[in-house]
Amino acid sequence: MKSLYIGSAMLLLLFLMVIVSFIGLPHSPTExxxxxxxxxxxxxxxxxxxxxxxDVLSRIILASQSAFIVSFGGVGTGMLIGCMLGATAAYVKxxxxxxxxxxxxxxxxxxxLLLAMIIVAALGSGIYNVLIAIAVFSIPAFxxxxxxxxxxxxxxxxxxxxxxxxxxxxxxxxxxxxxxALPRIGVQMSMALGTxxxxxxxxxxxxxxxxxPHPSWGGMLNEAQGFLAVAPLYxxxxxIVIFIAVVGFNLVGxxxxxxxxxxxx
Amino acid sequence: MSxxxxxxxxxxxxxxxxxxxxxxxxRRKLLHVLKNINLTIEKGExxxxxxxxxxxxxxxxxxxxxxxxxxxxxIFYDGKPLETLNxxxxxxxxxxxxxxxxxxxxxxxxRLTIEEILLEPMNSQKIFSTKKERIxxxxxxxNDVGLSPSFLKxxxxxxxxxxxxxxxxxxxxxxxxxxxxxxxAVSALDLSVQATILNLxxxxxxxxxxxxxxxxxxxxxxxxxxxxVIVMCQGELVxxxxxxxxxxxxxxxxxxxxxxxxx
Amino acid sequence: xxxxxxxxxxxxxGKKWLPAxxxxxxxxxxxExxxxxxxxxxxxxxxxxxxxxxLPPKVRIGGGTITYKNQNLQTLPEKEWRNIYGKEMxxxxxxxxxxxxxxxxxxxxxxxxYLAHKSxxxxxxxxxxxxxxxxxxxxxxxxxxxxxxxxxxxxxKQRVVIGIAVIHQPSIVxxxxxxxxxxxxxxxxxxxxxxxxxxxxxxxxxxxxHDIAAIKYIANSILLLYGGEKLEYGKVDDVFSNTxxxxxxxxxxxxxxxxxxxxxxxxxxxxLPNITASKSGCIYAPRCSYATDDCETLPPTLMEGGRHxxxxxxxxxxxxxxxxxxxxxxxxxxxxxxxxxxxxxN
Numbered sequence: 001m002k003s004l005y006i007g008s009a010m011l012l013l014l015f016l017m018v019i020v021s022f023i024g025l026p027h028s029p030t031e032x033x034x035x036x037x038x039x040x041x042x043x044x045x046x047x048x049x050x051x052x053x054x055d056v057l058s059r060i061i062l063a064s065q066s067a068f069i070v071s072f073g074g075v076g077t078g079m080l081i082g083c084m085l086g087a088t089a090a091y092v093k094x095x096x097x098x099x100x101x102x103x104x105x106x107x108x109x110x111x112x113l114l115l116a117m118i119i120v121a122a123l124g125s126g127i128y129n130v131l132i133a134i135a136v137f138s139i140p141a142f143x144x145x146x147x148x149x150x151x152x153x154x155x156x157x158x159x160x161x162x163x164x165x166x167x168x169x170x171x172x173x174x175x176x177x178x179x180x181a182l183p184r185i186g187v188q189m190s191m192a193l194g195t196x197x198x199x200x201x202x203x204x205x206x207x208x209x210x211x212x213p214h215p216s217w218g219g220m221l222n223e224a225q226g227f228l229a230v231a232p233l234y235x236x237x238x239x240i241v242i243f244i245a246v247v248g249f250n251l252v253g254x255x256x257x258x259x260x261x262x263x264x265x
Numbered sequence: 266m267s268x269x270x271x272x273x274x275x276x277x278x279x280x281x282x283x284x285x286x287x288x289x290x291x292r293r294k295l296l297h298v299l300k301n302i303n304l305t306i307e308k309g310e311x312x313x314x315x316x317x318x319x320x321x322x323x324x325x326x327x328x329x330x331x332x333x334x335x336x337x338x339x340i341f342y343d344g345k346p347l348e349t350l351n352x353x354x355x356x357x358x359x360x361x362x363x364x365x366x367x368x369x370x371x372x373x374x375x376r377l378t379i380e381e382i383l384l385e386p387m388n389s390q391k392i393f394s395t396k397k398e399r400i401x402x403x404x405x406x407x408n409d410v411g412l413s414p415s416f417l418k419x420x421x422x423x424x425x426x427x428x429x430x431x432x433x434x435x436x437x438x439x440x441x442x443x444x445x446x447x448x449x450a451v452s453a454l455d456l457s458v459q460a461t462i463l464n465l466x467x468x469x470x471x472x473x474x475x476x477x478x479x480x481x482x483x484x485x486x487x488x489x490x491x492x493x494v495i496v497m498c499q500g501e502l503v504x505x506x507x508x509x510x511x512x513x514x515x516x517x518x519x520x521x522x523x524x525x526x527x528x
Numbered sequence: 529x530x531x532x533x534x535x536x537x538x539x540x541x542g543k544k545w546l547p548a549x550x551x552x553x554x555x556x557x558x559x560e561x562x563x564x565x566x567x568x569x570x571x572x573x574x575x576x577x578x579x580x581x582x583l584p585p586k587v588r589i590g591g592g593t594i595t596y597k598n599q600n601l602q603t604l605p606e607k608e609w610r611n612i613y614g615k616e617m618x619x620x621x622x623x624x625x626x627x628x629x630x631x632x633x634x635x636x637x638x639x640x641x642y643l644a645h646k647s648x649x650x651x652x653x654x655x656x657x658x659x660x661x662x663x664x665x666x667x668x669x670x671x672x673x674x675x676x677x678x679x680x681x682x683x684x685k686q687r688v689v690i691g692i693a694v695i696h697q698p699s700i701v702x703x704x705x706x707x708x709x710x711x712x713x714x715x716x717x718x719x720x721x722x723x724x725x726x727x728x729x730x731x732x733x734x735x736x737x738h739d740i741a742a743i744k745y746i747a748n749s750i751l752l753l754y755g756g757e758k759l760e761y762g763k764v765d766d767v768f769s770n771t772x773x774x775x776x777x778x779x780x781x782x783x784x785x786x787x788x789x790x791x792x793x794x795x796x797x798x799x800l801p802n803i804t805a806s807k808s809g810c811i812y813a814p815r816c817s818y819a820t821d822d823c824e825t826l827p828p829t830l831m832e833g834g835r836h837x838x839x840x841x842x843x844x845x846x847x848x849x850x851x852x853x854x855x856x857x858x859x860x861x862x863x864x865x866x867x868x869x870x871x872x873x874n
Contacts (some may be wrong), residue, residue: 458567
């Protein structure tokens, strides 16, 4: 229960960042001011400036946009496709079902980041390709979850009863199956979003994601590593933000899972 | 008087599942759950189906209720094989055979109110044209199963196990079935509640003249509620007959061992 | 030998500790088989868990003591505690399939249990394990010893679980719904096995179950719990043949066992008590056909009586209007009234 509250508080902070990024930034994130480079935190630049004198806070806030769009978009797409594949496999069973699930197992065998890098390498860098990569590696987990759930749900009394009075496929899917699956999908979503953000930052760190001069958390971390001696504070800031995002999503996922466990016992 | 057509006739029903292969090159193994089952269910009677876990009794119930597929020319409804029914007839058949399941808590969708649960079957089967009639019918059903209509706005979690099972019975009755399949319908209930549900089933059966296929592992309960009894063992039907005959003069060894094991 | 005195258990619901078991006392003598009967919400499983010291996180002991051979089990230092649990007291759970590790051979699991409290060679442990398998009625101990749990039937698995429970010749075995998951034919065999073990190894059993027939079949003494309260307690003969509490009577009436065709059994109207509802008076009053105004307001005190003073265990019951031969004569009238109630449930 505690983890849900702490996690939600962390995520709230990030959501605020995204909202602020749309309303207006304290400084221009791309305006260079070389004389002012590597300035420490001050009343003007709360988190200081980078190697070109750009405002770190503004860049961090703006980068939250791409981090969120890419992870939410990627995981969301992955969830939709994965759930549909899993549900289909569970319904048709037989060879087709087996084929789908074995393919998912195949995907599972690849480490997430490796798979993402292969996809980005094939499609080219850029945030939309990163989004696709995240979607692809999110698919197997969701399809497996949905596959297991649909098989399990066939044994629920109320699903069997609905079949017995011919409630119709649409009614069974939308009134009985999906609402029952939502809590589990929520947990998986939350965990996957954490991984999604981590992947986005990792790819941007490697220069495969968001392209400069547009800021990204991973990119900032990458730029900062050259100036560790001059500006030790600079790499810590994006690091902390990434930490908050990943831990926040995972805590929320844990909290939701815990809550679900309590509700069922 | 000419002999009436039985409500349900099951003829030489075999059913098997393929077991998952242990090794890739292994030949597919079949698990025979139902072996050559023959039975009839007459209109208005209670047929008890006893057997231990894994005897195939639930599978048989689900085959009869159309929840599981069965080979052609094995199950006859009102004299017609199931697979010859057209879409509308099949829908009507589905409506005529309703289930009450074991677990009182997973038998009702926890996210719907009792009213929504009771209206769904009537909506799907297009019984009554207006919503008001359906709601009136739902209230009537609640009275039938001994629950106050004020429960209609509650969710299943506010109800006790016995009350949930009453709602499940009301849901089954809402489409005016001619056969009720009770699959271990009272097994999960406490003893003091179980008796009231058994009596309720008997009362409603009299009131609406429904046939009842009562599946249970509990010999005493089956003996109490049934007119005729069928004993199943490992997918086979070993004995069938009137309640008193079976319990007083069991012919098959298995039936005898079942009766002897009663405490 | 085992003495439970005024045991109260509390469950955390929301932010409040609600009583789930209220001041329940009972005792267990050497070689005795005590049956605890209760429906859902009776607190029977919590009582069992308190005895086994495995209370779930949101349950605490609110008062009372559990004494084993003059040692208070709650205040016992962990070292001594370990010597008692699993060795002198052991447990059998409902589902034998879960109690055994699916990937370890049966023999290995029995030997593990044996070696946990005895430092002997593996070959001695093996002989001991084979002997115990034979003791619990397994005809081919050698084969079962090498088998994995999934190769055995439910009844066989339960025998193995029982074997593990009695391998140290404990003085008490506590079995929670040990026969519930089993088929009828197997259930009787397992109950018979309990009886043999109790006689041959002088083990006392506490059997906890909702299955009144099973308890009636095997137990020497009976404790009836309802909504966390002890309603009737005594020797089997006292409780079942000279029933004093209406609940016991009603419960026996609800068993569809001796029903003659065409004659209705009587269920008990109403629903089981809920832990969150506040109670005053007799807990069974709302469903009791003998209840008067007193029953609704005054909690009944535990009364003692019955015929078997000589047997040691006194017949106890908590009721304002205990049944006896006198009012059984006048029962016909009450039964009549009761039938009217049954027909208008809720």
